[in-house]
Amino acid sequence: MTVRLNLEHPKIWRALFCAVLLALSAACSDQSGTTGNVSAETDGRFRQALANLEIKTDEVSSGGAKLQDGYFEEPAAPGSASKTTIQITSEAFGDLNADGADDAAVILATSSGGSGTFYYLAVAINQEGAAEHVGTEFLGDRVEIESVNISAGVISVSFLSHETGQPMSEPPASRRNLSFVVSDGRLEKQE
Ligand SMILES: [Ca+2]
16 A cells, blocks of 8 residues: 655645744744853853862852862861861752853852851853852751752752751751842842
8 A cells, every 4th residue: 555645635734834833943942042052062161160160268268269070178277187178069050141151050068077067059150161150158057958950040049957946966947948140240149
């Protein structure tokens, strides 16, 4: 039996029309997507730069730390065996300054050898593959990060923290949701 494509059949034209529409919408979403006009190479360089981000922070003696593969350490005090460490524990990507290139929000966990582990949100803008640190926000001591993501230019962080007066030996139980944007090159908390 021979199957013939009958171009006079309305269903065929409808199928062709839909195929063209699908191709067009894919092309359109490519252009409006967060990485639409940014090459994979630039994106790759940014992710590499992010892991080696230079951050300004009071946690370290020099007031700044340069991560290496997402990690930094130095002696907690001159000659001390205990160390101050900073580590990227999670990251999210999305465009924060409407230039079409994905930027990043990362969670940093810092410790100075004591019982505390201090969590920060740090944000970096993708400057043609280089990572520019635009701000850091303290989240809390021994909080439990549930999620960090970027959607429609807004950073959302969800985490559990201890209630006022709750012993630190207990797990944090109070859920907090914070939102941030990058405005005029600065990280701003949304109320
Ligand atoms: Ca961007």
